Amino acid sequence: MHKLATNYWDKTMEVSAKKDNSRIEWVVGSCRDYFFRSCLLNMFREKDDKVMKAIDEQFSYKHKPYQVEKVKLLDVGSCYNPFSVFEDFDVTAIDIAPAQESVRYCDFLEVPLNESSSSMSSESIEALAKSFFDAVVFSLLLEYLPSSDQRLKCCKKAYDVLKPEGILLIITPDSRHQGANAKLMKNWRYTLGLMGFSRIKIEKLEHVTCMVFRKSLFPEVSERWCKIHKEGYMEPVLSIPQDFNNPGMEVDGGNSGTLREERTEQDMSEIKQMFDGLPLGDDDMNE
Numbered sequence: 553m554h555k556l557a558t559n560y561w562d563k564t565m566e567v568s569a570k571k572d573n574s575r576i577e578w579v580v581g582s583c584r585d586y587f588f589r590s591c592l593l594n595m596f597r598e599k600d601d602k603v604m605k606a607i608d609e610q611f612s613y614k615h616k617p618y619q620v621e622k623v624k625l626l627d628v629g630s631c632y633n634p635f636s637v638f639e640d641f642d643v644t645a646i647d648i649a650p651a652q653e654s655v656r657y658c659d660f661l662e663v664p665l666n667e668s669s670s671s672m673s674s675e676s677i678e679a680l681a682k683s684f685f686d687a688v689v690f691s692l693l694l695e696y697l698p699s700s701d702q703r704l705k706c707c708k709k710a711y712d713v714l715k716p717e718g719i720l721l722i723i724t725p726d727s728r729h730q731g732a733n734a735k736l737m738k739n740w741r742y743t744l745g746l747m748g749f750s751r752i753k754i755e756k757l758e759h760v761t762c763m764v765f766r767k768s769l770f771p772e773v774s775e776r777w778c779k780i781h782k783e784g785y786m787e788p789v790l791s792i793p794q795d796f797n798n799p800g801m802e803v804d805g806g807n808s809g810t811l812r813e814e815r816t817e818q819d820m821s822e823i824k825q826m827f828d829g830l831p832l833g834d835d836d837m838n839e
């Protein structure tokens with residue numbers, strides 16, 4: 553899996569990619585912009601305060617500075633711990649099939665959450681602490697989970713282990729042209745918004761879409777976005793393009809009133825190529 557991730561995904565998914573087109577660099581750069589370089593955290597804090605004022609003109613809140621020396625990052629489905637080389641990050645790497653010693657065994661869907669502290673050995677994690685991490689990363693993870701409910705459970709867990717104002721970074725395979733999966737991505741924004749996450753960044757790199765969601769101090773902020781922007785096709789599910797393969801139910805990805813999007817033969821072959829070597833057979837792709 554490690555070989556696959558570094559030799560195959562880094563070279564094939566990001567074919568002719570510049571260095572800054574890599575998903576790992578993208579995550580690192582986004583965290584640095586948010587917590588250190590441009591301190592975007594403060595900008596989004598101000599934006600949230602404005603929304604709260606719009607909801608209630610009496611609103612007032614005295615913020616404390618968000619302290620971060622090293623970004624406490626939880627890499628879920630880490631496989632080979634790609635973030636361990638960055639010195640400004642304090643990484644907890646977990647996977648159900650660790651490919652390196654520094655990655656601890658942990659099934660994120662099942663691991664219990666503690667109010668105060670994590671419980672772990674050098675090899676595995678028995679419990680994770682709530683409100684502990686500055687950042688949680690799902691890089692090519694959600695596609696491993698076969699149902700929307702499992703993906704939702706995963707995102708809700710990320711919400712619980714993040715500190716208020718922490719960020720969830722999601723990288724998802726997407727070989728289609730920019731905008732082709734726009735509706736799906738907007739529905740993710742809606743669904744995660746209902747959970748209390750505000751999407752603060754989305755970028756399409758070659759073969760992947762990358763997103764940052766902020767856990768606001770005030771869930772009312774994202775709830776308000778959901779109320780204002782709800783469209784007919786939106787529903788609280790986390791679908792991925794691979795979920796839609798029944799030709800009778802597919803329609804265009806642009807203006808129709810449904811989430812389902814047509815997949816061309818080229819899409820199918822690209823998806824298969826992307827997952828080539830992973831424990832997925834043709835039947836899994838077509839289920």
Ligand SMILES: C[S@@+](CC[C@H](N)C(=O)[O-])C[C@H]1O[C@@H](n2cnc3c(N)ncnc32)[C@H](O)[C@@H]1O
Pocket residue numbers: 553557561628629630631632646647648649658659660661690691692693696
């Ligand atoms: C496609 S790999 C992604 C590897 C790496 N994050 C990257 O971007 O190259 C997905 C990883 O998720 C792991 N995984 C799947 N379900 C998981 C779960 N419930 N908890 C933790 N890891 C999981 C798999 O074992 C696999 O290593």
